[in-house]
Amino acid sequence: MPQQVPQPHTDRMTRFGGGAVVAGVRPGTDPLVALTAADLARATRGRLYVAYVDEQRLVEQEFPDGSVRHGEVNPDSDNEGWRRTEARLLSELGALLNPGHGWEFRYLAGRPDRALTHLARAVDAAVIGVGNRAPEHNAKVREFLDGTLALKLARHQHRPVLAVPLSVVDWKAPMPWA
Template sequence: MTESPAHRPGNPTRFTGPLLVGVMPGQNRIVVERAAQLALSAGLPLVCAFVDVTVYPVDGTTGGPAAPIDPDALDGEAQEIPRDLIAAITSQLAGTNVDWSMVSLAGEPARALAHEAGRINASMIVVGTRGRRLGSAIKELTAGSVAKHLFHRQDRPVLVVPVEPRIPDDDDED
């Protein structure tokens, strides 16, 4: 088997595109923190992507025109990035020297993130795990994991940041 020069050991592929991180209101700060640390250490810009699941992409793109799933809910206007989310990320990234921006996407989160990653030629997609609350467990069972959908449906590296890791007290496998 012949290895391509770009993937030969000792000749690693250099990341050149921005890092794309999925963000949402109430998300644990560690997700953006880890994405920002990685972006800064790699010298890459960070794109924070909010996916609005209450709207769908009208023209099939995730960053283009969108319409609400419930036409009465938003009077025909797609929802903008929540102000409190913008404020939280702005505060968190202040003084970090990370070149960052935000983008609003529409539709199913994994599909929207994968599409946006392709559009901006992202080097990597960063997402967080769900918390360990009952509501999170129910969402996981019904909708599945965004991270799982991502790493099965596209070819970019996916960094999954554990937000509430469950570390066992001992190493015994009972």
């Protein structure tokens, strides 16, 4: 008999008031996701956790605080490249986010939907925020067929997902796939 997946329910809800906010970000991208999540965390008096998920690294161990120990997918690759990415993100976030409001950064690995879900569970987040772009002509086929990160998160865990628009399509413009 297949294992029952816990479904969304009022008993499993994390209240927004004081609940943590998790934001998934990427280096060098639009600051709207981090700023929107920080504003929500400030408004709800919750702690902000900003995370980057490196899909080129493998999770070796998950920890109760939502952090992970990770390793290279390719043993011949630059093992210190992730440290440069982490330093870049910390610099970008440090310039963007108010140091007076508590926030923490997590460098995660593996599939973004799974990694962000693990972090959200670990910190008992009330919401997960990610960026959402309008479809483009050169959109990845996988994303077109499989769905966006926001959609994957909404399908595979019980917390609300805040999809922050990073680009929009004019209602009157033809869709890229048309």
